[in-house]
Amino acid sequence: MTEQMHKRVGSAEIAGILRREISKGTFVARDRLPPERMLAESYSVARGTIREALNQLAAEGLVEIRPGSGTYVAIGASEGTNPMVANAGPLELIDARFALEPHICRLAVLHGRLQDFDRMERLMEVMEAPGTDSVLFANADTEFHSVLAETTGNGLLIWIVSQINSVRNQEQWAQMRHLTLNEAIITQYNNQHRQIVNAIRTREPERAAVLMKEHLETARLSLTRAAAA
Amino acid sequence: MTEQMHKRVGSAEIAGILRREISKGTFVARDRLPPERMLAESYSVARGTIREALNQLAAEGLVEIRPGSGTYVAIGASEGTNPMVANAGPLELIDARFALEPHICRLAVLHGRLQDFDRMERLMEVMEAPGTDSVLFANADTEFHSVLAETTGNGLLIWIVSQINSVRNQEQWAQMRHLTLNEAIITQYNNQHRQIVNAIRTREPERAAVLMKEHLETARLSLTRAAAA
DNA sequence: ATCATTTGGTACAAAATTGGCATATTCCTT
DNA sequence: AAGGAATATGCCAATTTTGTACCAAATGAT
Numbered sequence A, B: 001m002t003e004q005m006h007k008r009v010g011s012a013e014i015a016g017i018l019r020r021e022i023s024k025g026t027f028v029a030r031d032r033l034p035p036e037r038m039l040a041e042s043y044s045v046a047r048g049t050i051r052e053a054l055n056q057l058a059a060e061g062l063v064e065i066r067p068g069s070g071t072y073v074a075i076g077a078s079e080g081t082n083p084m085v086a087n088a089g090p091l092e093l094i095d096a097r098f099a100l101e102p103h104i105c106r107l108a109v110l111h112g113r114l115q116d117f118d119r120m121e122r123l124m125e126v127m128e129a130p131g132t133d134s135v136l137f138a139n140a141d142t143e144f145h146s147v148l149a150e151t152t153g154n155g156l157l158i159w160i161v162s163q164i165n166s167v168r169n170q171e172q173w174a175q176m177r178h179l180t181l182n183e184a185i186i187t188q189y190n191n192q193h194r195q196i197v198n199a200i201r202t203r204e205p206e207r208a209a210v211l212m213k214e215h216l217e218t219a220r221l222s223l224t225r226a227a228a229a
Numbered sequence C: 001a002t003c004a005t006t007t008g009g010t011a012c013a014a015a016a017t018t019g020g021c022a023t024a025t026t027c028c029t030t
Numbered sequence D: 001a002a003g004g005a006a007t008a009t010g011c012c013a014a015t016t017t018t019g020t021a022c023c024a025a026a027t028g029a030t
Helices: A011-024 A036-042 A047-059 A090-111 A114-128 A134-151 A155-168 A171-180 A183-201 A205-228 B011-024 B036-042 B047-059 B090-111 B114-128 B134-151 B155-168 B172-180 B183-201 B205-228
Strands: A063-066 A070-073 B063-066 B070-073
Touching (some): A011 A047, A047 A063, A090 B090, A114 A134, A114 A183, A171 A205, A183 A205, B011 B047, B036 B047, B090 B134, B090 B155, B114 B134, B114 B183, B134 B183
Antiparallel strands (some): A063 A070
């Protein structure tokens, strides 16, 4: 068995990755992607592969390639999301999470397995790391709440939360993060995350739900406070 | 009767698994699935079996096989309806509604206006009318819960509930309605609807939420009872 | 205005990966 | 025992990826 069958990383894979990155909000509309040579290095792939992937995205109208200048995310690139979802405001989002996440905690208590807790643990470690900036924290936080939803094993809830998270990655939310996420808030969030996970671990559904409500109340407060300023 | 051949671990099984993986979202449109040799290893099956399964999927137009390149999820596969939503089971749906609707009731208390109550009133009259059959009732019931969501004025929640309701309109759910909706159940639902609306009218958020939980618990019970039969 | 740098566009051949296929064997059902 | 399906193996042809080199257009600094 000398054959290694290294998974062939092809243009389709790269195109898929970039598609996801764009729809996730890593690259926002009108922004310039890294040069082909740099993308090639970061994905450990030949430049020709990157070129082929970019040509696919260009054919889909997702990016615009300008020779000599760079490759830019097309203006209507992330319009795959629903208008209702795209126009959701911060308070609407918080209310929706208020509806969903406490009960998600209850269900997570019922279905939580060791591997779920491991994933949460890893994410909490990322969020608690000293050098974590607001962007890293926000990404880990979003994924943390996704894992919570996945723990329920309920495909419908998982999908709903993923849709909600797609809102959080919009452009306007980048500034919001910068305004609301100071060190004190992050510390508080980290404490609340730990408490929630502990409650789920010890199988206390109502306690987990209440803690999540408090967590969301904190988030709403820091939001309204930032809006006032 | 020629298809009663009950194969061991045949291509049909593999084809079914892959179909499920695609509709589950593990492989998204335009993605390339792993090479046949790798699929063979991960499913502990000969390459020929994988080949035949892939040919079945290709015949269904679910995947596109490109010699020398790979096998790709066809562009039009699982397009239109969200895979997660389409495959949601009855219990998943009830759990999701358990998460959403009690809090929707709380928010409805805060934002409920006269015209909202009028709409609910009209729908309740339809549901309570003597000649209402299960189909009419189910449609009115779905719309009732939609109005409840709209009453919150939260675009995000409205959209989520509309997505959830799109599940209830699937074909498979028609039978479910027929099995679960007898006259006694309908009467009970009507009473609960009235109580919920009254609690919202009198601005009692927690009471409305509790009543909604009881309503959903009733629905879950009649569902599990029908599933057992 | 000019020049150096950056960036995409193109070409080409070697190497690797992948689906297509043919063959013989084993296992299970009939 | 016979037939069909899955297995195991090997090789072929199509396609892609890679690595390199060089060109053209845009950008920015001098």
